[in-house]
Amino acid sequence: MSRVTAARLDRDLSDLPEGMRWREWMLRAEAAIFASAKPVSRETLARLVGDACRLDALLADINEELKGRPYEIVFVAGGWQFRTRPRHAETLRALAGAKDAGPPSFTKLEMLALSAIAYQQPVTRAELSRLAGHDISRDILGQLKSLGVIAPGPRAPMPGAPIAWVTTARFLEMFSLGSLRDLPELDTIEDAGALGREIDDTVEAALDDALGLAEEESAEDSALDETKLEAWR
Amino acid sequence: MSVLDSPPTSAPLSPARRPPRARRDAAPPATQVVEIQPLPRWARTGSDDQTTAAFRAGAGLALFDQILRGGAPVADVSRAAKDLGEPVYTGCLRQRLALRAADFCATLCRLREDAAALRDAEHLAGGSETSPAGQRHRVFRLYVSLPARLDSALSRAAGQLGLDEAIDAGALAEVATTAPDPLLSAARASAAAMRLCAPSTDAEIFAFVVADLALANQLRWARPVPLLAVAMAHPSLRRGAWAREGGSRPRPSDADWPAAVAFAYGLAVVEAHALAVDLARRAQMLVSVAPMLRAKGAGRVVEMLFADDAVTPAAAASRVGLSDRAARRLFDRLVALGAIRELSGRETFRMYGL
Numbered sequence: 001m002s003r004v005t006a007a008r009l010d011r012d013l014s015d016l017p018e019g020m021r022w023r024e025w026m027l028r029a030e031a032a033i034f035a036s037a038k039p040v041s042r043e044t045l046a047r048l049v050g051d052a053c054r055l056d057a058l059l060a061d062i063n064e065e066l067k068g069r070p071y072e073i074v075f076v077a078g079g080w081q082f083r084t085r086p087r088h089a090e091t092l093r094a095l096a097g098a099k100d101a102g103p104p105s106f107t108k109l110e111m112l113a114l115s116a117i118a119y120q121q122p123v124t125r126a127e128l129s130r131l132a133g134h135d136i137s138r139d140i141l142g143q144l145k146s147l148g149v150i151a152p153g154p155r156a157p158m159p160g161a162p163i164a165w166v167t168t169a170r171f172l173e174m175f176s177l178g179s180l181r182d183l184p185e186l187d188t189i190e191d192a193g194a195l196g197r198e199i200d201d202t203v204e205a206a207l208d209d210a211l212g213l214a215e216e217e218s219a220e221d222s223a224l225d226e227t228k229l230e231a232w233r
Numbered sequence: 234m235s236v237l238d239s240p241p242t243s244a245p246l247s248p249a250r251r252p253p254r255a256r257r258d259a260a261p262p263a264t265q266v267v268e269i270q271p272l273p274r275w276a277r278t279g280s281d282d283q284t285t286a287a288f289r290a291g292a293g294l295a296l297f298d299q300i301l302r303g304g305a306p307v308a309d310v311s312r313a314a315k316d317l318g319e320p321v322y323t324g325c326l327r328q329r330l331a332l333r334a335a336d337f338c339a340t341l342c343r344l345r346e347d348a349a350a351l352r353d354a355e356h357l358a359g360g361s362e363t364s365p366a367g368q369r370h371r372v373f374r375l376y377v378s379l380p381a382r383l384d385s386a387l388s389r390a391a392g393q394l395g396l397d398e399a400i401d402a403g404a405l406a407e408v409a410t411t412a413p414d415p416l417l418s419a420a421r422a423s424a425a426a427m428r429l430c431a432p433s434t435d436a437e438i439f440a441f442v443v444a445d446l447a448l449a450n451q452l453r454w455a456r457p458v459p460l461l462a463v464a465m466a467h468p469s470l471r472r473g474a475w476a477r478e479g480g481s482r483p484r485p486s487d488a489d490w491p492a493a494v495a496f497a498y499g500l501a502v503v504e505a506h507a508l509a510v511d512l513a514r515r516a517q518m519l520v521s522v523a524p525m526l527r528a529k530g531a532g533r534v535v536e537m538l539f540a541d542d543a544v545t546p547a548a549a550a551s552r553v554g555l556s557d558r559a560a561r562r563l564f565d566r567l568v569a570l571g572a573i574r575e576l577s578g579r580e581t582f583r584m585y586g587l
Binding site (some may be wrong): 025047078150152167169181 | 354362428581
C-alpha cells in the first residue's frame with residue numbers, strides 16, 4: 001500500500017529550483033516525523049525525498065529552524081522523533097494528566113537496576129541483587145516494567161527457572177540511544193583501566209559512578225533528567 | 234530395565250516373549266549416512282591473495298555442495314530432512330552454524346551472551362520471550378528453515394531485526410541473479426541490502442542473511458546455510474588487504490567487500506565442512522543405535538535430534554507424547570549408548586544433541 005503511494009509521489013521534484021526543492025523536502029520530512037507516533041526511520045524518510053538529498057543535512061536544517069521553539073527533532077531508537085526540550089519537563093509535569101511528561105523520575109535504586117539490566121541483560125533478579133550489592137525488590141522491577149523500559153526475557157536455567165530481564169525499544173527511545181551498541185563504554189566511564197578486571201567489577205564501578213551522580217541530584221529531587229543523563233553518558 | 238533396553242541381538246528371556254515387533258515399529262527407517270572425507274589440505278590453506286581466496290572458496294564450496302547432495306537416494310517421507318538428496322543431519326548442521334553466526338552477531342551488537350546462553354534462551358524458553366541477542370538468533374534459525382529464495386520472507390527477517398519491513402526483495406533478487414558467479418552474487422546482494430537499510434549493526438546482520446541466501450540460491454541448495462557471519466569473527470579478516478584502516482573488520486559498504494566475501498566464504502566453508510564430517514560420524518552412530526531404542530516414539534525423537542542443534546527432554550516429551558520421566562530416560566539411554574551428547578554440562582535443565 002505504502003509503496004504504491006510512494007511510487008506516485010514525485011520524490012525528485014526536478015521541476016523546482018534548487019532552493020525550493022530543498023525547502024519542500026524539509027517540509028515533507030518534518031510532516032512525516034510530526035505525524036508519526038513512533039520514531040521515523042531513515043529508510044522511511046528516504047522514500048519521501050529525492051536520491052540526491054542528504055538526510056542528515058536536511059534534518060540539521062530543520063532543527064536549525066526549530067531553534068526558537070520548545071521542541072526539536074532527535075534521533076532515537078533507530079529513527080527521528082519530535083521531542084519537547086528537556087527544560088520544559090517541569091512545566092508539563094505541572095499539568096494535571098501529564099505527570100509522566102518528559103523523562104520519568106527514576107529513583108536511585110531503579111536507575112541502578114535499570115543500568116545493570118542494560119549492560120548485563122538477560123539477567124535475573126537474584127543476579128541483579130548480587131551485582132548491585134543491594135536487594136533489588138520485585139517492586140522495583142515491577143515499576144520499571146510498568147514504565148515500559150524493561151520486559152521479561154527468557155527464563156534462566158536455574159532452580160525455579162526465574163525470569164531474566166531485558167531492556168525494551170522504549171528504553172532506547174527514552175535514553176536517546178540508537179541501539180544497545182550505543183550504551184556508553186564502561187571503560188570510558190571508569191577511567192582507571194579496566195584491563196585484567198572482571199567484567200562484573202567494571203560494571204559495578206560504572207554503576208557506582210552512575211549512582212554517585214544520582215545521589216548528587218537526589219539532594220533536591222530524585223529525578224534524573226535528560227540533560228543530567230547526557231552528562232552521565 | 235537393562236534387559237528391556239538391551240540390544241536386539243541378546244537372547245530373549247523366555248520363548249513365550251513377543252518377537253521384537255514393537256521395537257521395529259518404534260525405530261526409524263535405517264538410513265545410510267555416507268562417510269565424508271576431510272577437506273584436502275590445498276583447499277584449506279593459502280595466502281591472503283584475492284585470487285587464492287576466490288579459488289579456495291570455490292573449491293571448498295564445491296566439496297561442501299557434494300555433502301549437501303550426498304544423502305540417501307531414497308527419501309523417506311517421515312524423515313526429518315525433507316529435502317531430497319540431503320543427508321539426515323543437515324538440519325542439525327544448519328542450526329549449529331546458525332548458532333555460531335548468532336554468537337558472532339551478539340558480539341557485534343555488544344551483547345554479552347555466548348553460544349551456550351543463546352542455546353539456553355532458545356530451547357528452554359520454548360518459543361516465548363527472548364533477549365535482544367536471542368531475537369537475532371531466531372532470525373538465523375528462521376531463515377535456514379525457509380527455501381533459498383530472495384522473496385517476501387526477507388521483509389520478515391528485516392522486521393525481526395527491527396529494520397524497515399518495506400525491503401525491495403525484487404531488486405535484491407535481480408542483483409543476485411545477474412552476478413557472474415555465486416560469490417559475487419552474495420557480495421553484491423549483501424552490499425545492496427546494506428545500501429537499502431540504514432547503516433546500523435542490524436543492517437549488517439541483515440546483509441549477512443542476504444549474502445547466504447543469494448549464495449544458496451545460486452548454488453541451488455534447498456535451503457540457505459549460515460556461512461558468512463560464521464567466518465566474519467575470524468581474526469585473519471582484520472588483516473587482509475581488504476580490511477579497513479586500523480585492522481577493523483570489513484563492512485558490506487566497503488569497496489573491497491567482494492574480495493572480503495570470497496575470503497570469508499573460504500574460511501567458513503572449512504569450518505562448515507569440518508562440522509559436517511563430525512556430524513556425519515555422530516549421525517552414523519545414532520542411526521546404528523536407533524533400532525535398539527524401545528521407547529514410544531523413539532523414532533520421532535531421533536528425527537528431532539537430526540533436525541535441530543539441541544533438544545530438551547521436555548520438548549521431546551511434549552512432541553512425542555512421552556512422560557517427562559520416560560523422555561529423560563530415553564536421552565540417558567542414548568548418551569549411555571554413545572549416540573548423543575549432553576550439551577549444557579549442567580545437572581538440571583539439560584539439553585542433548587548430536
